[in-house]
Amino acid sequence: MNKLELIATLKNEAGISKAEAAKVVEIFFGSMADALAGGERVEIRGLCSFFVKDYKSYVGRNPKTGEKVTIVPKKLPFFKCGKELKERVDY
Amino acid sequence: MALTKNDIVTKVHEMGFTKKKSTDVIESLLEIIKSELEDGEDVLISGFGKFCVKEKKKRRGRNPATGEELILRKRKVVTFKCSGKLRQKINNSE
Numbered sequence A: 001m002n003k004l005e006l007i008a009t010l011k012n013e014a015g016i017s018k019a020e021a022a023k024v025v026e027i028f029f030g031s032m033a034d035a036l037a038g039g040e041r042v043e044i045r046g047l048c049s050f051f052v053k054d055y056k057s058y059v060g061r062n063p064k065t066g067e068k069v070t071i072v073p074k075k076l077p078f079f080k081c082g083k084e085l086k087e088r089v090d091y
Numbered sequence B: 001m002a003l004t005k006n007d008i009v010t011k012v013h014e015m016g017f018t019k020k021k022s023t024d025v026i027e028s029l030l031e032i033i034k035s036e037l038e039d040g041e042d043v044l045i046s047g048f049g050k051f052c053v054k055e056k057k058k059r060r061g062r063n064p065a066t067g068e069e070l071i072l073r074k075r076k077v078v079t080f081k082c083s084g085k086l087r088q089k090i091n092n093s094e
Helices: A001-016 A018-037 A083-089 B004-014 B019-038 B082-091
Strands: A039-045 A048-055 A058-061 A068-071 A074-081 B003-004 B044-045 B047-055 B059-062 B069-072 B075-080
Touching: A001 A018, A001 B019, A001 B044, A018 A039, A018 A048, A018 B003, A018 B004, A018 B019, A018 B082, A039 B004, A058 A083, A058 B004, A068 A074, A068 B075, A074 B082, A083 B019, A083 B075, B003 B004, B004 B019, B019 B047, B075 B082
Parallel strands: A039 B003
Antiparallel strands: A039 A048, A048 A074, A058 A068, B044 B047, B047 B075, B059 B069
């Protein structure tokens, strides 16, 4: 499912207009992105939580050529699946 | 401080929906995402990332506390792949 399909499904399920559904989806993912960009944690009970992890610089290798490359420090969002989702997805 | 469901409901409320409707709309959104993943379907949100369902084979593991060996059964887990755009947003925020 992509974002457009999500918007269309939300429109039908919640009985709102397509424009409203698009706005809600935008608010939902936009707020999470903004929080993470600000270094804040995100906790959506039942779905997932996110926090930003700091990765230090390290020397890696290009697996194709074996060449050494320096990986610059980076930040990545770390995803943790919520309990309800975890149980529902598993067998 | 963490961003919670309630913060998002408040923002939806500011769009003009009643508080009750805002809660219902967010609950519907969460339910759609969860049931999609439950059916084994990935959810791709451009500009944010991709929620994937991955099948893990059964493997031998160890209880790190006791050192006891055990078999971890075959299972399904949800993974998240951050989009390039979100990654950039997080790294350029300083």
